[in-house]
Amino acid sequence: MAEPVRVIHYLNQFFGGIGGEEQANVPVQAREGPVGPGRALQQALGVEGTVVATLIGGDNYVVEEQDKSVQALEEALARFKPDVLMAGPAFDAGRYGLACALMCQASQEGGVPAVAAMHPENTGVLTLRRELVVVPTGSEAVEMMDGISRMAPVGLTLARGQELGPALDDGYLPRGFRRQVMREKSGAERAIDMLESRLTGAPFVSEVFRRDFDLVAAPPPVSDLATATLALVNSGGLVPKGNPDRLESGRTTEVAHKYSIEGVEEFTIDDWECIHTGFYSGVVNERDTNYVLPLRSVRQMESRGAIGRILPYFYSTAGNGMAVTAARNIGETIAPELKDAGVDAVLLVAT
Numbered sequence: 001m002a003e004p005v006r007v008i009h010y011l012n013q014f015f016g017g018i019g020g021e022e023q024a025n026v027p028v029q030a031r032e033g034p035v036g037p038g039r040a041l042q043q044a045l046g047v048e049g050t051v052v053a054t055l056i057g058g059d060n061y062v063v064e065e066q067d068k069s070v071q072a073l074e075e076a077l078a079r080f081k082p083d084v085l086m087a088g089p090a091f092d093a094g095r096y097g098l099a100c101a102l103m104c105q106a107s108q109e110g111g112v113p114a115v116a117a118m119h120p121e122n123t124g125v126l127t128l129r130r131e132l133v134v135v136p137t138g139s140e141a142v143e144m145m146d147g148i149s150r151m152a153p154v155g156l157t158l159a160r161g162q163e164l165g166p167a168l169d170d171g172y173l174p175r176g177f178r179r180q181v182m183r184e185k186s187g188a189e190r191a192i193d194m195l196e197s198r199l200t201g202a203p204f205v206s207e208v209f210r211r212d213f214d215l216v217a218a219p220p221p222v223s224d225l226a227t228a229t230l231a232l233v234n235s236g237g238l239v240p241k242g243n244p245d246r247l248e249s250g251r252t253t254e255v256a257h258k259y260s261i262e263g264v265e266e267f268t269i270d271d272w273e274c275i276h277t278g279f280y281s282g283v284v285n286e287r288d289t290n291y292v293l294p295l296r297s298v299r300q301m302e303s304r305g306a307i308g309r310i311l312p313y314f315y316s317t318a319g320n321g322m323a324v325t326a327a328r329n330i331g332e333t334i335a336p337e338l339k340d341a342g343v344d345a346v347l348l349v350a351t
Contacts, residue, residue, distance in 0.1 A: 005049035005159040008080055008112075009038040010087035010103045012096045016056030021277065024095075027065070028057035028072035030079070037144055041086065044152035049159070053080040055103070060279075062099035069099075070106040077110050084159035089117035089147030090124065092139040092321050094278070097124030104132050113158035117151040120173055121324065133158065134173045139251070139321065168205075214328075224308075228344035231311040233334065235319030235350045236284075236292035237276030238267070249277040250320035255333045262312035266296035278320030293349050311343060319350060 013023040015036050034042045034051040042051045055076050062069045077085075085107040087100035097116075101124030104114035108131070115133045118124055125134055135154055137147035150171050157164060166181075167174040183190070190207070197204035222228050233256070239247050245257045267289035274281040274292050283291065290296045293314065301307045315334055319327070338346065 004047060005045070005084060005156055006080065006082045007041070007045065007049050007051045007155065007159070008053045008055055008076060008082040008085050008107075009034060009041055009051050010055045010057070010085060010100060011036060011038070012062075012090070012093075012099060013056060013058045014096075016054065018056060018058075021279065022282065024058045024060040024279075025064075026056075026058035027061055028055060028069045030055050030072070030076045037089070037148065040145060040148050041152060044148050045156070048156055049152070052082060055085075057099060057103070059093075059095035059099055062102060063095055066102060069102070073103055073106050074110055077107065077112055082112055084155045085112055085114040086151055086155045087114065087116040089137045089144060089151065090119075090122060091137055091141060091143070091147070092119035092122050094123040094321075097122035098127060100124050101128040101132055101134075104128075113155075115151055115155045115158060115172070117147040125173060129173065130175050130177075132175075133164070135171055136173055139323070222345045225345075226305055227308045229309050229311060229342055230298065230307050231338050231341070231343040231346045232261070232293055232295065232298070232314035233346055233348045234293045234314070234316050235276075235322070235348075236316075237274050237281070237318035237320070238272060238289060238292045238314075238316045239275055241271055241273050243273070243275050247275060247316065247318060249275045249318050250322075252318050252320075252322055252326065254317075254330075256315040256317035256330050258313050258315055260313045261295060261310070264295065265299050266290055267293065276318045276320050278318070294347075298347065308344075311338075311341060 013026050014020055017036050018026055031054045033054065035054040035056065038051050038054050053076060055073065057069055085104060087104050090097040090100045097118040100116040100118060104116050105128055107114040115135065116124065117135045117137050119139050120136050133154060135147065135150040137143055154170060154172055164170050164172065194204045194206065237247060237249060239245065239257065240259060247257055248254065269285060269289055272289045274284040274289060298307060298310055302310050317330055
């Protein structure tokens with residue numbers, strides 16, 4: 001019987017059991033054996049693989065300190081001598097997904113194959129799709145077991161040096177590569193079969209995959225800011241102290257809330273707070289809420305005539321894990337109101 005595949009599992013600080021956002025800057029560290037979701041990964045691997053170590057890193061740290069993070073990974077590769085690195089699942093958590101992608105990329109460059117699990121719209125996929133093998137997951141952590149069960153067999157295949165089959169057959173996300181393969185029917189015959197299926201309403205799978213994105217034409221520049229009305233919008237979850245409207249801190253599907261800033265020169269930590277849970281909001285809530293929406297700065301520009309006027313209210317939502325459809329719906333709700341208010345330009349601050 002072949003020796004079990006040696007696996008290093010990468011997790012962020014939350015799933016690694018270190019802490020939440022307050023620990024997002026924790027350096028990358030190695031622990032022997034499986035940790036947290038790694039136990040489920042070990043179960044999915046069975047006798048075919050062993051999680052020999054878990055690598056844990058803070059979401060902010062890995063993205064901001066890439067050189068040090070890669071160095072920690074290289075030390076772990078040398079120490080534990082894995083056959084494969086498996087990362088996540090990261091679901092739709094953007095920084096976690098990007099950290100998984102960066103660690104997988106570094107592992108591959110170090111000669112150790114890697115696979116990650118995350119949502120297809122995760123930043124990690126969008127950034128490094130062609131360089132990575134990624135199995136798709138849902139957006140919620142409740143789908144942990146499904147993501148792990150998808151990742152384990154792909155990781156075992158890579159660890160054994162075996163070639164993956166087509167993405168749809170082997171369960172990973174397409175990377176944009178096309179290979180020549182032998183088929184029983186010619187291309188013309190397959191095209192006719194698909195056409196017949198389409199005309200009769202029968203199911204079929206296209207051999208050419210295309211993902212359509214909205215094309216948003218850039219509007220003309222504001223001709224004269226000194227006479228323009230500027231609106232403020234943010235996805236950083238800025239709300240009055242206590243969050244009276246109960247704005248969701250993540251994965252929101254509701255409309256953005258509107259708050260008056262008439263007579264307000266700047267946001268203060270006594271009266272305003274950030275409820276966004278996709279970054280360490282303590283920096284904002286303990287130091288300066290104007291980090292999320294720079295009211296103080298635009299008021300100064302308004303007072304010296306650089307901007308005509310600031311709309312006396314702003315819109316706020318939390319972009320943390322927000323689906324594209326939800327973001328589009330919120331934008332479509334806000335836009336007509338801004339037009340009716342005579343707004344010439346919008347300052348949209350994202351986190």
